[in-house]
Amino acid sequence: MTFTYRIADIQLAEQGRTDIRFAEHEMPGLMAIRREYAGARPLAGAKIAGSLGMTVETAVLIETLVELGADVRWATCNVLSTMDHAAAAVVVGPSGTPERPAGVPVFAWMDQTLDEYWWCHAQALRWPDGSGPHLILDDGGDATLLLHRAVHHEKSGVPPDPAQAHNAERAALLRLIADSMAEDANRWTPIAGGIIGVAEETTSGVRALRRLHASGELLFAAMNVNDAVTKSKLDNIYGCRHSLIDGLNRATDRMIGGKVAVVVGYGDVGKGSAAALAGQGARVIVVEVDPICALQAALDGFQVTTLDEAAPMGDVFITATANCQVIRPEHMARMKHMAVLGNIGHSDVEVDVAALAAVPGIRRRTVKPQVDEWVWPDGRSIVVLSNGRDLNFGNATGHPAFVMSASFTNQAMALIELYTNAARYPVGIHRLPRIRDEEVARLHLDALGVRLDRLTPQQVEYSGVPADGPYKSEDYRY
Numbered sequence: 001m002t003f004t005y006r007i008a009d010i011q012l013a014e015q016g017r018t019d020i021r022f023a024e025h026e027m028p029g030l031m032a033i034r035r036e037y038a039g040a041r042p043l044a045g046a047k048i049a050g051s052l053g054m055t056v057e058t059a060v061l062i063e064t065l066v067e068l069g070a071d072v073r074w075a076t077c078n079v080l081s082t083m084d085h086a087a088a089a090v091v092v093g094p095s096g097t098p099e100r101p102a103g104v105p106v107f108a109w110m111d112q113t114l115d116e117y118w119w120c121h122a123q124a125l126r127w128p129d130g131s132g133p134h135l136i137l138d139d140g141g142d143a144t145l146l147l148h149r150a151v152h153h154e155k156s157g158v159p160p161d162p163a164q165a166h167n168a169e170r171a172a173l174l175r176l177i178a179d180s181m182a183e184d185a186n187r188w189t190p191i192a193g194g195i196i197g198v199a200e201e202t203t204s205g206v207r208a209l210r211r212l213h214a215s216g217e218l219l220f221a222a223m224n225v226n227d228a229v230t231k232s233k234l235d236n237i238y239g240c241r242h243s244l245i246d247g248l249n250r251a252t253d254r255m256i257g258g259k260v261a262v263v264v265g266y267g268d269v270g271k272g273s274a275a276a277l278a279g280q281g282a283r284v285i286v287v288e289v290d291p292i293c294a295l296q297a298a299l300d301g302f303q304v305t306t307l308d309e310a311a312p313m314g315d316v317f318i319t320a321t322a323n324c325q326v327i328r329p330e331h332m333a334r335m336k337h338m339a340v341l342g343n344i345g346h347s348d349v350e351v352d353v354a355a356l357a358a359v360p361g362i363r364r365r366t367v368k369p370q371v372d373e374w375v376w377p378d379g380r381s382i383v384v385l386s387n388g389r390d391l392n393f394g395n396a397t398g399h400p401a402f403v404m405s406a407s408f409t410n411q412a413m414a415l416i417e418l419y420t421n422a423a424r425y426p427v428g429i430h431r432l433p434r435i436r437d438e439e440v441a442r443l444h445l446d447a448l449g450v451r452l453d454r455l456t457p458q459q460v461e462y463s464g465v466p467a468d469g470p471y472k473s474e475d476y477r478y
């Protein structure tokens with residue numbers, strides 16, 4: 001079988017396959033899904049387009065979806081997140097060779113331009129016969145965004161003007177849509193019309209979906225995977241607790257203990273980040289706008305203050321807010337010489353690198369890939385990681401496989417649910433039931449040697465909680 005794909009180097013496949021084999025061992029949830037559905041193949045006939053970091057762990061997810069019967073195409077959700085050897089292994093597939101690839105069409109490589117990024121999405125979303133997917137797996141909402149923007153412009157018949165975009169990434173998207181409309185004025189509308197639903201992986205993507213739904217523009221059903229407890233309360237917290245430090249160490253190899261680390265945003269990601277930095281012995285300062293999260297940070301033992309006050313104090317700054325222009329040049333100008341700035345939240349907007357680049361006289365000196373020193377005319381500098389994009393991907397390899405197994409088991413379940421029970425999910429934002437969350441957690445216990453206790457019949461009667469779950473109500477917060 002030959003098919004079109006675009007990756008860095010297919011000869012890296014063998015190395016990728018070795019890492020995939022190691023990851024499979026650490027992903028008990030996904031492997032259990034493979035075993036459970038081996039005969040039923042519930043995704044047979046489903047075309048799935050993915051926009052999610054093309055890592056080794058994602059490779060295990062992709063190959064799980066294929067084993068469940070799906071026809072999959074893939075792009076990355078982050079220009080700096082692709083592991084080129086994993087992409088190569090997925091293209092080659094478990095039974096193919098670099099000469100005769102028999103896997104999945106992947107359109108992803110490390111360090112893409114923004115135009116390449118959106119081009120890859122357009123490839124992942126269109127099959128060779130011009131048709132589109134039944135399902136999207138999105139991380140951050142970019143595949144969903146492309147479709148919604150394109151449909152909007154195709155409906156009006158007026159192509160977008162990239163000059164009107166508020167940032168470079170959006171301008172590249174608008175360029176792609178304008179070019180596509182010049183070729184075919186009605187390319188994306190039928191594709192969007194054929195979509196049953198999207199499973200969304202992260203906080204920012206869910207927020208974008210909520211906005212689309214509130215404005216009446218949402219075109220298909222959405223499964224909010226992020227707010228599965230076994231996603232946001234594991235991946236966002238424990239995944240970041242692991243991969244933040246990994247990224248900082250690979251980027252700078254500086255001592256973290258004893259330093260002042262400023263964590264901006266104390267949601268799930270901020271909590272994992274602050275715990276990791278404190279675990280290394282850093283003195284952590286938290287910046288928050290939400291009084292509940294600020295109180296949590298204070299009770300966890302962290303100093304909580306404004307970014308304005310923290311700016312001259314920090315040695316390391318980490319953003320985790322899902323917001324834009326959080327650390328701005330006016331903060332950066334007051335930071336210690338060689339302070340390190342990294343983002344583990346949303347895309348490249350939290351640390352305002354675009355505004356930094358526009359500071360008169362400032363110079364960018366690349367120390368090594370994804371580590372830049374920005375030098376003011378007086379010689380003072382700061383160190384920006386991954387150009388403001390997620391440093392745990394740009395400077396490291398993302399979350400460990402075990403935590404991704406929980407996230408991706410939810411993804412697989414969400415896609416099966418959308419595909420096999422589509423009528424239950426009208427246009428809107430849905431979540432898997434709590435009992436599924438408990439199932440995902442259960443699938444990961446044996447690997448850790450965890451033994452669960454069991455409610456007695458008397459306790460079941462007294463508490464009203466079934467012995468086999470669900471153990472908590474849908475609104476329990478964990």
Ligand SMILES: NC(=O)c1ccc[n+]([C@@H]2O[C@H](COP(=O)([O-])OP(=O)(O)OC[C@H]3O[C@@H](n4cnc5c(N)ncnc54)[C@H](O)[C@@H]3O)[C@@H](O)[C@H]2O)c1
Binds near residue numbers: 205
């Ligand atoms: N890099 C990764 O591996 C990874 C993993 C999971 C999630 N994420 C992303 O991280 C971001 C945060 O996710 P989350 O689940 O923690 O979200 P969250 O909503 O739980 O937390 C964000 C926090 O930031 C605070 N905040 C917003 N604007 C602020 C500002 N200007 N100053 C200070 N605080 C501010 C909010 O009050 C909130 O408490 C999202 O964009 C999410 O998509 C990244």
